[in-house]
Amino acid sequence: MKFFKLFGEYILLIKGMFTKPENFKMYWKELMHQCVEIGIGALGIVAIISVFMGAVSAVQTGYQLISPLVPKTTISQVVRDTVILEFAPTLVCIVLAGVIGSKIAGELGNMRVSEQIDALEIMGINTKSYLVMPKILAALITIPLLVIISMVLGIWGARFASSMSNIVSTDIFDKGLLENFIPKNVTFALAKSYTFAFIISSIPAFYGYNVKGGALEIGRASTTAVITSCILILFADYILAAILL
Amino acid sequence: MHFLQLAACNLQLSTMIEIKNVSKSFGDIQILKGVSAVMETGKTNLIIGISGSGKTVLQKCMVGLFEVDEGEILFDGNNLPAMPEEERKQLRQQIGMLFQGSALFDSMTVERNVKFPLDMFTKWDHKKKIDRVNEVLERVNLKDTNKKFPAEVSGGMKKRVGIARAIVLNPKYLFCDEPNSGLDPQTSMVIDLLIKEITKEYNMTTVINSHDMNSVMEIGQTILYLYQGEKEWVGNNKEIIFSKNQKLNEFIFASEFLRDAKDMRMLEEKGIIDNDRNMEEVMKDPETHLLMGDNEKRESHPDRDDEK
Numbered sequence: 001m002k003f004f005k006l007f008g009e010y011i012l013l014i015k016g017m018f019t020k021p022e023n024f025k026m027y028w029k030e031l032m033h034q035c036v037e038i039g040i041g042a043l044g045i046v047a048i049i050s051v052f053m054g055a056v057s058a059v060q061t062g063y064q065l066i067s068p069l070v071p072k073t074t075i076s077q078v079v080r081d082t083v084i085l086e087f088a089p090t091l092v093c094i095v096l097a098g099v100i101g102s103k104i105a106g107e108l109g110n111m112r113v114s115e116q117i118d119a120l121e122i123m124g125i126n127t128k129s130y131l132v133m134p135k136i137l138a139a140l141i142t143i144p145l146l147v148i149i150s151m152v153l154g155i156w157g158a159r160f161a162s163s164m165s166n167i168v169s170t171d172i173f174d175k176g177l178l179e180n181f182i183p184k185n186v187t188f189a190l191a192k193s194y195t196f197a198f199i200i201s202s203i204p205a206f207y208g209y210n211v212k213g214g215a216l217e218i219g220r221a222s223t224t225a226v227i228t229s230c231i232l233i234l235f236a237d238y239i240l241a242a243i244l245l
Numbered sequence: 246m247h248f249l250q251l252a253a254c255n256l257q258l259s260t261m262i263e264i265k266n267v268s269k270s271f272g273d274i275q276i277l278k279g280v281s282a283v284m285e286t287g288k289t290n291l292i293i294g295i296s297g298s299g300k301t302v303l304q305k306c307m308v309g310l311f312e313v314d315e316g317e318i319l320f321d322g323n324n325l326p327a328m329p330e331e332e333r334k335q336l337r338q339q340i341g342m343l344f345q346g347s348a349l350f351d352s353m354t355v356e357r358n359v360k361f362p363l364d365m366f367t368k369w370d371h372k373k374k375i376d377r378v379n380e381v382l383e384r385v386n387l388k389d390t391n392k393k394f395p396a397e398v399s400g401g402m403k404k405r406v407g408i409a410r411a412i413v414l415n416p417k418y419l420f421c422d423e424p425n426s427g428l429d430p431q432t433s434m435v436i437d438l439l440i441k442e443i444t445k446e447y448n449m450t451t452v453i454n455s456h457d458m459n460s461v462m463e464i465g466q467t468i469l470y471l472y473q474g475e476k477e478w479v480g481n482n483k484e485i486i487f488s489k490n491q492k493l494n495e496f497i498f499a500s501e502f503l504r505d506a507k508d509m510r511m512l513e514e515k516g517i518i519d520n521d522r523n524m525e526e527v528m529k530d531p532e533t534h535l536l537m538g539d540n541e542k543r544e545s546h547p548d549r550d551d552e553k
């Protein structure tokens with residue numbers, strides 16, 4: 001019952017975003033601002049995670065594929081596909097749900113509690129479109145880019161780790177990378193990242209926008225938002241895999 | 246001549262806010278119970294009452310932040326609850342509001358806070374906007390704070406910035422929710438008087454929530470007393486202390502000291518207390534008892550209204 005109420009409110013928030021901007025220039029400025037906040041803000045953590053996750057998957061795959069019957073190039077193929085298909089989109093987005101989600105929920109929650117949202121409404125500004133839409137658009141623009149960066153860095157991390165710990169040489173690794181490459185996997189990964197980007201931005205925005213009460217509630221809303229987005233990401237991951245693969 | 250007077254009268258009548266029979270509930274709890282009032286132009290119209298009596302809810306209903314369950318809110322005769330969203334947005338550009346916690350955008354400097362409505366709703370060039378910002382900041386007696394962030398200025402200054410932002414677009418209506426909450430009495434008074442002056446200067450219809458007796462006496466040009474979400478009393482600051490409404494008196498003379506002070510003043514006015522008599526004599530005077538015990542007597546001298 002409560003779920004349906006929440007879901008209905010969520011749909012109303014999304015629907016309420018689509019109105020004519022009061023001033024296009026201000027909306028554009030806000031969008032750019034959010035792109036910087038969301039995209040550049042999360043770049044560091046994404047880079048670190050990607051390099052290490054690539055490195056670890058290379059080492060582990062190398063550890064498991066010890067049979068002399070399997071060619072060494074398989075290691076880089078396996079690493080490439082797991083990074084592109086699963087690690088870069090899903091793992092990175094789970095982390096981003098924490099980083100970006102808590103930021104969005106916190107920002108909007110604070111604005112709600114301190115009546116800044118009311119102040120904007122009073123001026124005659126549609127806060128659903130002015131505050132929420134730029135965040136969602138910025139996420140849709142920057143998160144897929146972050147995922148692509150993560151793919152590249154993840155594979156680079158794997159390559160680096162492989163040669164460092166003598167699993168495969170960089171020559172063989174590079175050769176394997178180009179074997180049996182399926183471009184559809186990248187498309188699939190991007191489809192996932194767009195879906196996740198929407199979840200990561202809209203769910204925390206919903207919880208933040210609707211905070212009632214005081215500072216304590218802001219923290220609570222952030223936590224709920226992050227947990228809900230993580231669960232939805234995993235759920236969507238499964239659904240998309242079942243449909244698209 | 247007659248016609249002109251009539252026209253002027255009409256003008257006066259139309260530029261004001263009238264609320265009719267406004268009710269609002271949250272869940273099962275009815276917060277506002279059929280409140281009606283008229284807020285006059287060029288005056289500071291106060292809504293008073295104890296904490297929790299529904300002042301904020303009433304004000305938020307008036308500006309449409311809360312939807313009313315029942316009733317009309319007429320801005321110059323236009324009923325806000327019945328307006329479609331677009332029309333409401335238009336009306337809101339003529340409304341300025343000062344929030345209880347100032348509600349400044351804390352990611353922006355003071356200057357950008359005040360400039361924000363101009364950025365959003367005007368096509369002026371940068372210089373014209375800055376000039377206007379400085380003009381209103383000067384009007385609220387703020388200088389050299391342009392580049393500061395809200396977290397870096399005092400509570401009283403935040404209120405001033407809030408007022409500046411509210412009036413920067415020259416609104417016809419100004420709403421203030423407890424403009425002096427959290428301020429010391431002296432600063433409160435300055436803010437109150439500032440709002441009163443600006444109201445007159447800009448000829449706005451100003452609605453102020455307050456529970457502070459100083460403001461009530463100082464700027465209560467019209468007063469609506471809310472008691473548990475009901476309109477309990479209406480009047481002005483000249484009438485309020487002579488009202489015999491029991492619930493209103495409980496609010497005004499919340500402290501024993503004020504109640505005594507009120508009685509003293511009355512006795513003094515009646516000439517029962519004067520320099521030649523000591524308190525003992527006064528207390529023995531049968532007229533003292535007559536006056537203090539009998540409310541009807543107090544009201545029988547309407548001329549006293551004018552002495553305040």
Ligand SMILES: Nc1ncnc2c1ncn2[C@@H]1O[C@H](COP(=O)(O)OP(=O)(O)O)[C@@H](O)[C@H]1O
Pocket residue numbers: 271276294295296297298299300301302303
């Ligand atoms: N958004 C809300 N949801 C539910 N109850 C509310 C809400 N806002 C205010 N109330 C209730 O309405 C009553 C009046 O509150 P309010 O108007 O803030 O009082 P005040 O006169 O102090 O401004 C309080 O009992 C408060 O709990």
Ligand SMILES: [Mg+2]
Pocket residue numbers: 300301302422423454
């Ligand atoms: Mg209040």
